[in-house]
Amino acid sequence: MDQHAPFAPAHTPRPAVTELRLSAFRSHRGATFRLTPLTLFSGVSGAGKSSVLQAYEALAALAAGDALEDVFPDPAACVPEWAGADAEGRRGFRIGCTAEGPAGAVRLDLAVQAEPALRIVGERLTCGGQTLLTTALRDPERSSVQAAWLTAGSVPVTRAPLPDDRLGTSLLPLRVAGKTAGQQLVLAAAEQMVVALRSAFACDPQPRGMRRPVAAGDGRLRRGCDNLAEVLHRTRSECTRRHARLTAAARRGCAGEVAELAVEETADGLLRALLHRGEGRTATPVERLGEGELRYLGLALVLLTGPGVLAMDQAAEVPSAYQSMTVLADGFDRCLDPGQARELVALAVEMAARGHVRLVGAVSDASFARGVEGVTVVDLVP
Structure with missing residues (x-):
């Protein structure tokens, strides 16, 4: 860590996104x-549950340095239907968030033009009521915005162009020297926002892919959990305590007796996950499990493992001990029966209480989670 790093003792709060603005x-x-440590958005189809998670994931990708066109491949679909075009035919959308941590509550607000050309036309980063960064589109003919960030030295602000297809906040550590108190505040706030957003893992287990044996790889769980067997092979050898905890969770969420979660190598060198049913009984390959059981196993594995076992792009410059992972789970209750959903929520509550995992999920029916201590249910109405 350099001399300007705002994260020091382990008792300081880990950066986390605590508010999302659409x-x-x-x-x-x-x-x-x-957003609390465990927030579930509930509502019927069309209520906007997936949109909330999409906005969060988009901000996370921008914080990781992704280009605007990669984050929003269909930008016109993000523009509200009621939003009309201005005299120049421009239409867009606005999203933002607040990240709390050692620097306090840091706000990020973003205005994106979707038509006629995709570009960021305005960005604002604030902390404690003080504006730290603003950007604005001055010349539509140029692929840049005019940025101004706090200096609080002999010159109050520094002005410079920034690309209009990247999040300016994520670029500040490369542009700000950190010599004045104002610049150090800008760096602390920007780093907190980037760390909070990048510590997100979008998870949507796909049973069809999870049924197939897989080749050994880097052992990092992918978004669709299709390499479940590969990751189980890793956790079984490297994280015996967590693997035992996962086996215990499988006993409560899978039909029949589960003595152990195991992995075998097939004749062609691939890895296949198995449920050992007990001594003298034939093991059950995961491809024979129901869709609900497979999704349950995938989500339980995500909640029980850390960033080092998940295919996510964390902020490497900040120690993992100072980061809190946020799991984004659209369709959290999809294919699950109420018992499985309750078990996963109980597991999420347990892991969130330890401070290392947060969960933002979308469900069609939150009855299994209502009244559970530690769970916030947000009801959306179309």
């Missing part, structure tokens, strides 16, 4: 959502 995004208008 000022104008898809079906949402002027919406603000408070």
